[in-house]
Amino acid sequence: MKIVFLQSSSTSYSFLDYNESEVDSSIPSNCSLYLFGRALITRNVELINSLYDLETIFVPKKLNFISSIIKSTTDIPVEEIDENTYSKLIKSELRVPNKFENVEKNNFGNSSNNVQQNALITNNNLLFLPCNTVIGKRSTRKSIEYYKFQYPWEFLDIIQELLKNEVTFSIISNKASIAKTAIIEGPCIIEDNVVIDDFAKIKGPSYIGNGSFVGMGSLIRNSMIDYNTNIGFNCEIGKTYFAGNAKISHHNVILDSIIGKNVWFGGYSGTANVLLTRKNVQYRINNELIDTGRNHFGAVVSNNSAIGASVIILPGRKIPPDSIIPAGTIFSK
Structure with missing residues (x-):
């Protein structure tokens, strides 16, 4: 062939x-x-x-x-x-x-x-x-x-499908370090050199890549997190894809989103994933608004971006590469 x-x-x-x-x-x-x-x-x-x-x-x-x-x-x-x-x-x-x-x-x-x-x-x-x-x-x-x-929301759907179909039982590296008080619920793949801190919960199916860290009290659910990603204290990560080497500070909520390489999130920031009207989220490509067909969709945060403290990214937004979003911004572009 x-x-x-x-x-x-x-x-x-x-x-x-x-x-x-x-x-x-x-x-x-x-x-x-x-x-x-x-x-x-x-x-x-x-x-x-x-x-x-x-x-x-x-x-x-x-x-x-x-x-x-x-x-x-x-x-x-x-x-x-x-x-x-x-x-x-x-x-x-x-x-x-x-x-x-x-x-x-x-x-x-x-x-x-x-x-x-x-x-x-x-x-x-x-x-x-x-x-x-x-x-x-x-x-x-x-x-x-x-x-x-x-489109990115289609890719997120595929991630969920792959997790459901291919992570059917837990595979936890003997080189990973998981605190005694941490909870692993449902099937998960946890790679080498991963550290799961006290009182964190990983809800499967999920994948956590080599060298990643999940901080105290954080919840990871139905997500694919690639290499060297650092999730800080008391965060919630749900149905999200991380491309790798991201640094997520404390008290962040990131839902239904795609996060690029080398991205930084300051404390108390997050991606909103539902419109107040409960209508389908729209996403802009080349100045054209496209209906995602979904009422739950967060954001796309491109490579090498820095998101300041207390930033809220509204549903269906894209942060361009190499962006710096000042603290306290409501990103609605």
Whole structure:
């Protein structure tokens, strides 16, 4: 089996705006987001390889940053193809009926019906894989479980689905330090060098990545927290994704949100996740308001941002990368 990565809508903008040092391309992307401590692209390749013994991975030159991610984690040959070759493959192969007609499809939100974005197509030993796809661990050779996303709230939905399906019992590293008074309720994955302080509660399914810290009296529920994230004293983190290396101070409430790398939250700050009207939350992309279809959605806080003390971020807002939000701000832009 060979993989051909497809360009997709998720490469048109990034949730968290990875900078050029992280994505070597003029096209921003969400492909570098981590799931369970591994890059999304790495996870997909590893799972498909376990089923089909991959021979080659074809990557369009426009998505050349994918090549470096794959090469750093696997020995499978990666071949970058020019626009001509890519177009010929698409035209000649994607018209053929899908071999995986009974594949389990998991689509969230307002996805396009474009075949290149909403189907895994295989023919002549080629598997066409959209970039905005997450492969599930319940996949088999006959039925690939997959999820597609375009918007941040769809990605959060996928996180919840993965936690529910893949964290079915607790795996706690013997290198983690968990206080005797801490409570682990429900299935959780707790990686190496994690410290859970006194009277903290981790409610599963949840994932806490390598080197993270959960402070005294804090509650973590149904969240994916990646590496070196520090959650301070008496915080509540619910249904939230942390990309890693965040520092969250005391008495913060962060709900239904996506938090980028290297983000700092001062004390008594948080993300509101419900409108007073109880209507669906709207989210702005390129000056256009988009209905998320959800009445619970918090915020997207992009990489390298600093949020001052006593800041409230209203539902459906995005903090741009490298932002500094002054103490006491009600962020409503």
